[in-house]
Amino acid sequence: MNAHARRCGLGLGLCLCLGLGLGPVLAQDTPLGWTDAARTLRPEPEKLYSWWSYRAQDWSATNKGRRLDHIWLSDALKPTLRDLTFLREARGWERPSDHVPVTVTLDL
Numbered sequence: 001m002n003a004h005a006r007r008c009g010l011g012l013g014l015c016l017c018l019g020l021g022l023g024p025v026l027a028q029d030t031p032l033g034w035t036d037a038a039r040t041l042r043p044e045p046e047k048l049y050s051w052w053s054y055r056a057q058d059w060s061a062t063n064k065g066r067r068l069d070h071i072w073l074s075d076a077l078k079p080t081l082r083d084l085t086f087l088r089e090a091r092g093w094e095r096p097s098d099h100v101p102v103t104v105t106l107d108l
Contacts, residue, residue, distance in 0.1 A: 033075035
């Protein structure tokens with residue numbers, strides 16, 4: 001597993017960014033300077049999930065999800081990052097999506 005896949009929080013799962021060939025574009029050490037907002041505020045080894053399968057009978061108890069939703073910040077926006085929320089409780093709502101909202105707070 002490469003460093004980008006670990007930053008995505010997918011473990012051995014598929015990292016869509018890499019599958020699309022976007023790894024070099026989104027890597028933190030590129031001239032473009034894109035930064036993963038979630039990992040800036042919540043570094044590894046914390047598990048971050050934004051998706052849980054409908055197949056899991058008790059998705060909350062097993063807590064085996066994937067991080068499929070990302071927010072990337074440019075170098076100019078990185079200093080404005082204040083907070084990050086994975087709205088996990090939304091997955092438990094009536095007729096929920098298998099994805100939960102991911103939001104950031106920026107001090108602009």
